[in-house]
Structure formats: structure tokens, C-alpha cells
Amino acid sequence: MRLSQRQMQFVPCTEDYWEFVRDLRTGPETGKWFLQQAQITSQQQRTYMKLHWRNYFIAILEARPVGFVGSIDNDIRVCVHPDHWRRGIGRFLITELMQRFPHASARVKERNEAGNALFRSTGFVRGSTTSSRTDTGDHVPTAVWTLPDPALREA
Ligand SMILES: CC(C)(COP(=O)(O)OP(=O)(O)OC[C@H]1O[C@@H](n2cnc3c(N)ncnc32)[C@H](O)[C@@H]1OP(=O)(O)O)[C@@H](O)C(=O)NCCC(=O)NCCS
Numbered sequence: 074m075r076l077s078q079r080q081m082q083f084v085p086c087t088e089d090y091w092e093f094v095r096d097l098r099t100g101p102e103t104g105k106w107f108l109q110q111a112q113i114t115s116q117q118q119r120t121y122m123k124l125h126w127r128n129y130f131i132a133i134l135e136a137r138p139v140g141f142v143g144s145i146d147n148d149i150r151v152c153v154h155p156d157h158w159r160r161g162i163g164r165f166l167i168t169e170l171m172q173r174f175p176h177a178s179a180r181v182k183e184r185n186e187a188g189n190a191l192f193r194s195t196g197f198v199r200g201s202t203t204s205s206r207t208d209t210g211d212h213v214p215t216a217v218w219t220l221p222d223p224a225l226r227e228a
Pocket of ligand 1: 102103106107149150151152153154157158159160161162163164165180181182185186187188189190191192194
């Protein structure tokens with residue numbers, strides 16, 4: 074069932090959530106949609122998050138983390154736990170993120186139906202297809218999604 078925004082909280086990605094983010098980043102149903110596929114150790118995650126945690130946020134539902142979103146160099150990454158897909162959490166995360174990083178954009182694998190639907194439904198506009206390099210050296214077709222200029226959005 075679809076959640077209302079009032080049922081969720083958007084909180085900073087403090088240390089308690091770093092392993093949750095790692096689990097989603099590397100999980101069998103979720104990890105495959107990221108460009109970087111390499112396994113991430115707990116220690117690597119700690120090192121990375123110490124540097125970047127301020128750019129990441131967590132969706133909380135009934136006191137538990139259910140998804141994360143982040144923007145590094147205006148490049149968005151977002152993931153929701155599979156148990157909670159299609160309840161509006163992805164949309165909630167992107168809407169909140171864009172209030173803090175209004176110029177961020179997303180690169181989404183073309184085959185990623187859910188990822189592309191999420192950005193379409195939150196007002197992003199799809200640009201040309203590009204080829205993105207993965208950490209295994211492969212090139213995969215990706216759709217680039219950007220939000221129209223805020224001034225145009227309000228016009
Ligand atoms: C992409 C992802 C974050 C979506 O999260 P979610 O919480 O299920 O998304 P929402 O419930 O907020 O849905 C947002 C929109 O996408 C649509 N959507 C979601 N999953 C879909 C699917 N599998 N097929 C078609 N549309 C889908 C919803 O219908 C909704 O559209 P609407 O607002 O017009 O009704 C989630 O599928 C996920 O974590 N995937 C793995 C990671 C990933 O692909 N990240 C994106 C690239 S970084």
C-alpha cells in the first residue's frame with residue numbers, strides 16, 4: 074500500500090546506517106542496478122562514509138531504515154529495500170533530496186524499468202542515452218535524467 078509522506082522521515086545518514094547502505098548497495102536484487110558492482114567491505118564502507126555521509130540520507134518507516142539516497146558531485150544514487158518497493162519511498166527520497174541538491178541529475182541503466190520510472194514520475198526529463206563505464210570495464214547504455222531549471226519549473 075502506498076505510504077503518505079507523513080509516515081516517513083528523512084534523516085541524515087549517520088554511522089548507524091552505514092551498514093544498511095552497504096547491504097542495499099551489494100544486495101542481490103538491488104546491487105545489480107548500480108554502475109559499480111565490486112563488493113564493498115565494512116571497512117571500505119566506513120572509509121567512504123566518513124568522507125561522504127553528509128551527502129546521504131535515509132528514509133525511516135516505523136523507526137527502521139527502508140531506503141537511502143545520495144548526491145555526490147550532483148550524481149544521484151537511490152535505493153529502496155525490496156520489501157518496500159512501490160510504496161512511494163523512492164519518490165519521497167528523490168523529492169527531499171532535490172530540495173537540498175537542486176542541480177543533481179541521475180544516470181540510470183536503460184534496462185532499469187523501476188529506476189527510469191522513478192525519475193519520470195518525479196518531474197525529471199530524460200536526455201540522450203549515453204554509455205557509462207562500469208568498474209568491470211564494460212559499457213552499459215544509460216539514460217540521463219535532469220530536472221528542468223527551477224525557474225522554468227515555477228513558470
Ligand atoms: C528505483 C527504486 C529506488 C524505486 O523505489 P520505489 O520506492 O519502489 O519507488 P516508488 O514507489 O516511489 O515509485 C516511483 C514511481 O516509479 C514507478 N515504479 C516503481 N517501480 C516500478 C517498476 N518496477 N516498474 C514500473 N514502474 C515502477 C511507480 O509506479 C511510481 O510512479 P508513479 O508515481 O507515476 O505512480 C527501487 O526500485 C530500487 O531501489 N531499485 C534498485 C536501485 C535502483 O535501481 N536505483 C536507481 C538507479 S541509481
